[in-house]
Amino acid sequence: MVFSLNLPKLTLSGEGAVTESVEVLNNRLVKKIMIVTDKNLIDLGVLDSLYAALDKNGFVYVTFDKVTPNPTATLVRQGVDVYVKNKCDCFIAVGGGSPIDCAKAIRIVTTNGGDICDYDGIGLVKNEGDFFIAINTTAGTAAEMTSNSVITDEIRKVKMVIIDPKQIPDVSVNDPLLMLGLPAHVTAATGMDALTHAIESIVTPGAHTLTKPMALEAVKLITKWLPVVVKDGQNVKARAMLADAQFLAGLSFNSAGLGAVHALAHQPGATHDLPHGVCNAILLPIVSAFNAETAPNAYRAIAEAMGGNTSQLNDCDAANLAVALIEKLSVEVGIPSGLKQLNIKHSDIDLWIDKAMNDVCMGGNPRQPTADEVKSLYTQAL
């Protein structure tokens, strides 16, 4: 069977990567760029280096700054209007997963027509679209290099997971200088999201020789550097290491797939607008304990990558060690201990079970849970 490893055409990583990404545009015929971002990032000065580089090189642009966390189909439609009315022919997204996913979705519709809800699913995008630079400002989703976008359909109250390699940006940018102002709690949540990407992509049956070493390296780097960055957000080296770690996790899950943690986490994210990384972090040890028997070698490797010594342990104890190390890291970086702390009630769980069972990520899990088992996993997460 042929394995497909999907990557951006160009990846820029390190201090000054934003300025270098604008240099790339000098070799192209670009008339007007649409920058897709979140207004808070502009107010915080995160886009200053990008605007300076665009102005210096004489590029014309319009900024669509209406993106909020968990972007909706309505927002995507607004972005499409701005792009078309301004006759844009290039995208630059700046932000975490939300602005980058929103730009991916706008690009799908401006290129292929119809409505974004028409593309909910796998492989439904026909044409790639205009040149696209994605500048990451968090170290978590790896949206700057993945085939996925997650858009909330407010009518159906579901998070659509649109999966198609044609969404992968042409240029993927990680510049740690843009990440220095990220608050500690957001750093923690996005870092735990990246850890979840790495771990789910190691234990999935879709894991491959080309992806597992990247994911294990990501686990090692996140375990080492996430607590450092949460304590000292101004540490440029630690920010850079974490950015590279989440990129490696993205490289792995983008081609290997995810699993039940994401399938379950998408539902409270959609119905209660909860932060994706926090939902993942709470569910990760619980789902890992559920999966352990079906992927013992994978959990042993994860425990080792997190600094544990499994040489004297049987499979069950090695997996338990991996679960304990995940929980320890979560506590260290200040993740809430359960969904109750996020005002979730027991009665909310019933809203999520069917949607979690049918979530596109569930198929990648090494053990397929029954509806009762999904309910039990959510109950443990309270």
Ligand SMILES: [Fe+2]
């Ligand atoms: Fe994620």
